[in-house]
Amino acid sequence: xxLKQLFSALxxxxxxxxxxxxxxxxxxxxxxxxxxxxxQTHSLADFAGKNVILEWTNHECPFVVKHYVSDNMxxxxxxxxxxxxxxLSVISSKPGSQGHVSPAKANELxxxxxxxxxxxxxxxxxxxxxxxxxxxxxHMYVIGADGNLLYMGGIDSIPTANPADIPKAEPYLANxxxxxxxxxxxxxxxxxxxxxxxxx
Amino acid sequence: MIRQLxxxxxxxxxxxxxxxxxxxxxxxxxxxxIQVELxxxxxxxxxGQTFLLALHLLPQEHWHTYWQNxxxxxxxxxxxxxxxxxxxxxxxxxxxxxxxxxxxxxxYGFEGSTVLLSEVTLPVDYSGTGLxxxxxxxxxxxxxxxxxxxxxxxxxxxxxxxxAVSEHYRPLFEQGKAAQPVALQRTASYQLQDGVFSAVIESxxxxxxxxxxxxxxxxxxxxxxxxISWQDGSLLIRQPQxxxxxxxxxxxxIVLTSGPQAFVVQAQRLDAGGAAQAGTDFGLAxxxxxxxxxxxxxxxxxxxxxxxxxxxLKAISLANASGDAARxxxxxxxxxxxxxxxxxxxxxxxxxxxxxxxAVGWGFQLQNPWLVGALAYLFFAxxxxxxxLVHFGSRLMQLGSNLGQQQGAKGSFFTGVLAVxxxxxxxxxxxxxxxxxxVTQSAPVALLVFLALGFGMALPFLLLAYSRRLAxxxxxxxxxxxxxxxxxxxxxxxxxxxxxxVLGRQAGVDAxxxxxxxxxxxxxxxWLWGRQQLGRGFRLAPQLSWVFxxxxxxxxxxxxxxxxxxxxxxxxxxxxxxxxxLAELQADQQPVLVNMTADWCITCLVNERVALNTDSSRQAxxxxxxxxxxxxxxxxxxxxxxxxxxxxxxxxxxxxxxxxGQEPKILPQILTPNTLRDQLALLANASSxx
Numbered sequence: 001x002x003l004k005q006l007f008s009a010l011x012x013x014x015x016x017x018x019x020x021x022x023x024x025x026x027x028x029x030x031x032x033x034x035x036x037x038x039x040q041t042h043s044l045a046d047f048a049g050k051n052v053i054l055e056w057t058n059h060e061c062p063f064v065v066k067h068y069v070s071d072n073m074x075x076x077x078x079x080x081x082x083x084x085x086x087x088l089s090v091i092s093s094k095p096g097s098q099g100h101v102s103p104a105k106a107n108e109l110x111x112x113x114x115x116x117x118x119x120x121x122x123x124x125x126x127x128x129x130x131x132x133x134x135x136x137x138x139h140m141y142v143i144g145a146d147g148n149l150l151y152m153g154g155i156d157s158i159p160t161a162n163p164a165d166i167p168k169a170e171p172y173l174a175n176x177x178x179x180x181x182x183x184x185x186x187x188x189x190x191x192x193x194x195x196x197x198x199x200x
Numbered sequence: 201m202i203r204q205l206x207x208x209x210x211x212x213x214x215x216x217x218x219x220x221x222x223x224x225x226x227x228x229x230x231x232x233x234i235q236v237e238l239x240x241x242x243x244x245x246x247x248g249q250t251f252l253l254a255l256h257l258l259p260q261e262h263w264h265t266y267w268q269n270x271x272x273x274x275x276x277x278x279x280x281x282x283x284x285x286x287x288x289x290x291x292x293x294x295x296x297x298x299x300x301x302x303x304x305x306x307x308y309g310f311e312g313s314t315v316l317l318s319e320v321t322l323p324v325d326y327s328g329t330g331l332x333x334x335x336x337x338x339x340x341x342x343x344x345x346x347x348x349x350x351x352x353x354x355x356x357x358x359x360x361x362x363x364a365v366s367e368h369y370r371p372l373f374e375q376g377k378a379a380q381p382v383a384l385q386r387t388a389s390y391q392l393q394d395g396v397f398s399a400v401i402e403s404x405x406x407x408x409x410x411x412x413x414x415x416x417x418x419x420x421x422x423x424x425x426x427x428i429s430w431q432d433g434s435l436l437i438r439q440p441q442x443x444x445x446x447x448x449x450x451x452x453x454i455v456l457t458s459g460p461q462a463f464v465v466q467a468q469r470l471d472a473g474g475a476a477q478a479g480t481d482f483g484l485a486x487x488x489x490x491x492x493x494x495x496x497x498x499x500x501x502x503x504x505x506x507x508x509x510x511x512x513l514k515a516i517s518l519a520n521a522s523g524d525a526a527r528x529x530x531x532x533x534x535x536x537x538x539x540x541x542x543x544x545x546x547x548x549x550x551x552x553x554x555x556x557x558x559a560v561g562w563g564f565q566l567q568n569p570w571l572v573g574a575l576a577y578l579f580f581a582x583x584x585x586x587x588x589l590v591h592f593g594s595r596l597m598q599l600g601s602n603l604g605q606q607q608g609a610k611g612s613f614f615t616g617v618l619a620v621x622x623x624x625x626x627x628x629x630x631x632x633x634x635x636x637x638x639v640t641q642s643a644p645v646a647l648l649v650f651l652a653l654g655f656g657m658a659l660p661f662l663l664l665a666y667s668r669r670l671a672x673x674x675x676x677x678x679x680x681x682x683x684x685x686x687x688x689x690x691x692x693x694x695x696x697x698x699x700x701x702v703l704g705r706q707a708g709v710d711a712x713x714x715x716x717x718x719x720x721x722x723x724x725x726x727w728l729w730g731r732q733q734l735g736r737g738f739r740l741a742p743q744l745s746w747v748f749x750x751x752x753x754x755x756x757x758x759x760x761x762x763x764x765x766x767x768x769x770x771x772x773x774x775x776x777x778x779x780x781x782l783a784e785l786q787a788d789q790q791p792v793l794v795n796m797t798a799d800w801c802i803t804c805l806v807n808e809r810v811a812l813n814t815d816s817s818r819q820a821x822x823x824x825x826x827x828x829x830x831x832x833x834x835x836x837x838x839x840x841x842x843x844x845x846x847x848x849x850x851x852x853x854x855x856x857x858x859x860x861g862q863e864p865k866i867l868p869q870i871l872t873p874n875t876l877r878d879q880l881a882l883l884a885n886a887s888s889x890x
Contacts, residue, residue, distance in 0.1 A: 153444055160275060161348035
């Protein structure tokens, strides 16, 4: 009986500590060290002094497809690249699950879709995704030049898989990114991320 | 004969053809991993009628669609209706959802045959002969991967005077209704505070709820553990707040499941500041009612023996005065002004006192046993005065009468002022009620309540000035007034009893006995004083009276709140927090648990019920010899605020454990049943190890 109580207490203490880490707006973004599709290792510190946008992706997810067939995602990537902002696409699908790709396939997808990320990070272990509490694809984050997290949430305001809804939606990510670049506070720093679950 | 048969056959054929053109289901349509049909509850509908349409989804085994709150990912099924002008359709009446755990995420949705019902109403003046229902439905169907789907349905229905049910599909609609949660008319409120979603749902019959589903998106962290508990006729539910929380709707739906049954309640948002949002209208009504009651109370004040003579004197002088109506009106208004001025002064004094009181920490809470004892003394003394044992304020009354006899506007003004002063000994019960309401309100509201009380008190004078006949109707002062006064003593005695009961619960039966002895001393002192007023005192009577009075005060000062006493009444295992008590316990090297709470903080209440008032936590406090101090910040007292700031907090809950020789340990804001025991074990080990 005593032993059982001890175990349950330990289990409880375990859950309590596991819970603590959630990304917070205005606080330093979680650090990461992940290899990209060209075999190069990136960590957050490498981008100090630059604004960084993270895009969680899974090329087979209909919500991701919505933003690529419409060229919305590529347009955003181009726009922010022009504004000297680092765009990182992150794939956290575990091997064998939807969206998991080889480095070659990742590069081919970039080329065939006309995508413009600075790098495609292959987060097979899901460590980076869990550190950011990323839940869906597409899930978007903006990190300021000082390394603080400034935006987390959805790409826009209409949570559907229909490309026709994109022009009608409020472009949360584009607004947040532009406000960060302009040195303004982000109007809506947290929004609802929508899409497919990340296949951790 | 044959021709007749042929006719019948033709008629039948036509009927069959007509019916098939007005089908009641679109039939199954296949989409990837799911088939979908649109069905009507009636094959023939009539103007003015309300009927049901069902979007019937049948995903493949292990695949699911989503609820209105899909959880951490996914998308709710949507239907866009295209109906003729004037035909209205409800939102989807969602079935109770199921939870689908996909660690680390959680989704809410439906597996198997899913019936989404919508209610359609035809206008009474619908003139068409048919109704074409068009619907664009879109859904997301998922197993591990997700496939979006959309489809357009067209369902033509016949319109006739007599509606006809689609018998074949009756079971489908019964299934759809049975899957819906039953609406409960229960008071419910929710709050998001310090990263926790919590809700309180009135539940007298202790609904055995095993899970809950919040219909609003991004409020709760869906995948995290739900806490469900019951206490005092309330169901308390709690779950950490969603990381992506960004706005709290004023009202949300919460579905509660209890085995195969499901219920739904509407919960209002409760702001951390206190009243529920929806309470604003009610607040205004309550405020107007309070003003009305205050004015009524003021009116009754005139019947008090302390006031009535002033009034009747004035009334008689008015009734006798020779005809100058304008002057009488001016006098009446001057009197009203005087009364109002005095009440304004009283209100400002109260507001000032409240501010000061809040600053010194007793914040008008009946939690300080000395304050409760002093109030018991006060009410008892006022009661004895009304009973006629002693007369308070008789000199003031004299003065009031004298001034009241002065002529002119100035005289009237001072009559008003003094009427309030002289009335004070016998107005306590009415003032008490107004006070009780006013102390919990903002300063302007408190002021208005007092002014209403004053206006009520001055009202008879105003009426008298405008109507002579009323003045003649006034009852003459007489013995009845004294009887009324003596009757009014009893509410005061009852108030005293209530205060003694509060005291007994707070400080124990010994302290209560001590205060009762104090009351006897007080009675003796007042009796001696009263005899003296009647000129029947004896030598040393004044001195003896003072001795008794001092004894009564001394007994109150000596009052020692008893440690164990609190356990008796309601098994209370805590005592009120005060900086002095905390410092004292720390100086004595005692372990202490401090809990800062407030009535408007649901998180606090849930924590107490789930983790502090449990047998195991009580036992833990006893085992480790911990004194549990509870501070109530309901009225936002400055002293507790200062304490909170010591720990960089601006709100409650705050739990701090003090262990001798160690740094104060701040407990998490969400307590689990074992938090206290675990933390105490850690602290005890650490200190024995060091």
